[in-house]
Amino acid sequence: MQDWIEVGLVDEVPFRGSRLVQTPQGNIAIFKSAEGRVFALWDKCPHKGGPLSQGIVHGESVTCPLHNWVIGLETGEVKGPDQGCARKVKCKVDAGLVFIESAALMKQVA
């Protein structure tokens, strides 16, 4: 069974923007599209580790602020001619709250 942990209100995440969740394993970026869909990725671009949370969100993608790689928010996969994949974190929205998989916080400790 999936264990979830609540990280905040959907309303705290700006549309076409993101917020950070800090964990001992590193930062997780919570994204929200213009339509209000919420996604979560580890905040590291597969290219040079750029903080994806700081990029421009468009459609269901984010462009990394360091070298403009475009990452799909749904899967974490790199779009276009470049190759790679950002690590995805499962997340869901329930009653206006954002939850991420609790396994994300345990992974390396467990």
Add this chain to the structure above:
Amino acid sequence: MKQKLVIIGNGMAPGRMLEHLLELAPDQYEVTIFNAEPRVNYDRIMLSPVLSGEKTFEEIVIHGDGWYIKHGITLYKGYKVTKIDRAAKTVTTENGITESYDKLVVATGSAPFIIPVPGNNLAGVLSYRDLDDVMAMMLAAKSRGNAVVIGGGLLGLEAAAGLSEQGMNVTVLHIMPTLMDRQLDAAAGHLLKAAVEARGITVLNGANTKAILGDKKVEGVELADGTVIPASLVVMAVGIRPNAALGKDTGLTVNRGIVVNDQMQSSDPDIYALGECAEHSGTVYGLVAPLYEMANVLAKTLAAEAAVYKGSVTATKLKVTGIKLYSAGDFAEAKDREEIVLRDASRGIYKRLIIKENRIIGVVMYGDTEDGPWFFDKIKKAEDISADREMLIFGQSYAGGVPLDPMAAVAALTPDAEICGCNGVCKGKIVDTIVAKGLTSIDDVRAHTKASASCGSCTGLVEKLLVLSLGDGYKPHAVQPMCGCTHLSHADVRRLIVAKPLKTIPQLMQELEWKTSCGCAKCRPALNYYMIAEWPGEYVDDSQSRYINERVHANIQKDGTYSVVPRMWGGMTNPKELRAIADVADKFNIPAVKCTGGQRIDLLGVKKEDLPGVWADLNAAGMVSGAAYAKGLRTVKTCVGSDWCRFGTQDSTGLGIKLEKFMWGSWTPAKVKLAVSGCPRNCAEATCKDIGVICVDSGYDIHFAGAAGLDIKGTEVLGHVDTEQEAIEVIAALTQLYREQGHYLERIYKWAKRVGLDSIREKIMSDSEKRTHYFERFKFAQKFLQVDPWQERVNGKEAHEFEAMRSFPKKMAAE
């Protein structure tokens, strides 16, 4: 010895005549032009796009000042000729200048007809004739009030559409039962009315103006039936009258216009009349194509070549974006005439051909006008159409029974088929010129043949001729789209933002049919900048369309930390500021402190969450953001100038500080770096900056368009000014011009290369009115931009940027 040719008037007809004459007989005449309008020759038929905001005046100039100089022509701008002495063969201007002539060309054009009703001279009653009228209308439109256009002809409707685009609430009064009754039949007039009304313009047909109401300024229009329509602007567009008074006073034969023979010669053999002021075989013309035909004949006559003007058949197109309408020839109903009509109500299409003795004599088209020139060609050639009659109305694609693709259709045109109606250029001339001169682009064809150089509606045809002539050798002038979200270029988008107008990003994406739901990381920052630049004080900055550096007002580094650069005006600092910087570096464990190339101090490795704290401490010491992250004004680098240096000629440091204090906060298409050097030794390295000043004994040399990055390029000289105040005004005006014309991320040197150094010098240095215009616009925009973004964020703006949504302590994670 050269003969003296004097021309009165500098409109499109004499301009075209001179072009031909210079080709035919470059050395025959010494040419002098007197122009009552204080301008060079511009494309009057493009005034409507200027009014609707789709073009600027600069874009419709046909001959700039340089053209006259190059050809040794003396042009008197703003000089009205009031007397012709035929015995002495001289002309004299209002202000007493007299010039003798061997040959004289009268090209005084026409004047708008002002209807004789009470109040027609009130302030706020305008005609629609020249650039002054357009400027006055654009100014009046700023009120967003009510406008009445009297006259529902071509000009009136273009004026109405333009004023409506400018945000006015417009009513068109037309005395006849249908719009454009001289060019359209009732059915097409009805379709046109519906299309005009769909744009929010009210149309009143059969409306007879009784009086224009108001005390000193116009307040409304009263109709014969007693209706009163409130208006702060009234535009009269009921027709034009030839300006023939000068000819009449001189004793030339004048009816409606100055009467000319087939060589454009008036009743005095040494005096010619040309253009709208001339009357040929009882007809006066007001459209550009016949005027150009007259110009050709006159040029040949003056070059002593045989030429005959036989009158013109005219075709009309309405230049209102989105309304397709074409008419040509004679389309009145009569006994000996037949007609072929095609109506397609659901597509809003109406086509009617008027046929007499198996020849088309008139055509009216609405909704689909593609075949207009094809029919027009048949009218002019009086072609017998009995063989193709059944399919004729379906147009060229169906002629001969086999549908042709557009390329084959163009290939099938005969060499004498007219391609460009404005300039009377036929297919053969275009194709021959492409081959003979090795032309490869539309711009080349425009430069060499004038085809597509006026209204541009034949550009597609000309492009097909290039393909046919060059095959794969033709690389279409690539319109580089902004990004994958649109097919529009940066230039198109900037133009449409003003023209429509578009005031938010979602509105723009909707109206310009963006292919993605909310753009991408390429177009969104560009659009956000264009909005800020066009709509100062109105547009609300969209921080989610900013690159991270501009969103958080610091520079992101490779490890995700940020660097912070406080402003140091003109590169000057003091112990207090330095102490504050040192304290901040200690307090926040900032790992690196470095001097930048622009004479500032950079604090590197600041954690994002520490940024507001760092800024608060720097603010407390009186420092604001140095904008080292901005596509905007960065730094003004200076040397110590006359304050300290034994070679310094002026206070370069002081000027640098003044410039920076005046210009900080400005957003620009790409970063802008300045420098001021106190003498030509140039210690501030001003000659590789976007804008540089070299102080000299006599004042200030202003440079621009340098580069010292990916490209290395010395600056170009913009000009010299005598005072510090002028230097500031010139630099701010230059920056504003760049703000309005530059494509996003295009540095000044690239922009200057694209638009031409001369076009910039002309606006900023030669024309003090334009310079003031740009300077004032810069000043206005600055009112909204000079807010320290650091201070705002210290006070809590966009706090979410700098705080984590949630932090999980180590302990909990280890549970």
